[in-house]
Amino acid sequence: MTPQEGHQRVGENVTKGKPDMHEAIDSPCYSPIEPGRYGDLAKPMEGSNLLNYPSNFDVLLENYINLLGDLSRKIMKGVALALGAPLAAFEGGTAGDAFWVLRLIGYPVSADILQEERTDIGCGAHTDYGFLTLVNQDDDICALEVRNQSGEWIYAKPVPGTFICNIGDMLKVWSNGIYQPTLHRVVNNSPRYRVSVAFFYESNFDAAVEPVEFCREKTGGVAKYEKVVYGEHLVQKVLTNFVM
């Protein structure tokens, strides 16, 4: 299947040139984009992207997406307060119409993957693209690893009833590096199929994100990162993350 049709088979997602040992239902599950709304910027992602899910799974997903959108907005308000920014810093043109992506990901047991297709990485090391990600992972499998400041990979151990919250690239740029995106990867060495649900909360699709003045002032006065149009960043990442 192509990414537009929504299911990625094991090995189709690629991180830094290497196939990832996971499968996912994902590309269909992001904010719908009306054709023409962002001109050429969003062309590869336009249109209705909903699959025909069995039973009432789409209703369930929609509820989940709404709840996690609300939760993400609350967390972003907390981030604004922590930075000394106005409470509405992430509303309006920045994230008032936040783009979101939901991925339902499955990591098979190694022995179940054809030997000639197998690698040892479920998802290669990367940072997420937007403001933040809320990961809901299986309660009893340690597989998500994050790199700490000493450069060691440590487990982000599942704590039942909680989400892992990753910081994404856009928050790094916006805060001029005060918030750093955490490098993470997934290695499923357990004898069980692992499932995770990742909700990515982003800026507006067409937002031009750059270090804001008061964060620059707190960090030496100079912008450490260039302005990024989120949609361009995403489309470029999506196009390089699939084997076309």
Ligand SMILES: O=C(O)CCC(=O)C(=O)O
């Ligand atoms: O499966 C996980 O725990 C994390 C997945 C992930 O990092 C991603 O899809 O960006």
Ligand SMILES: [Fe+2]
């Ligand atoms: Fe990630």
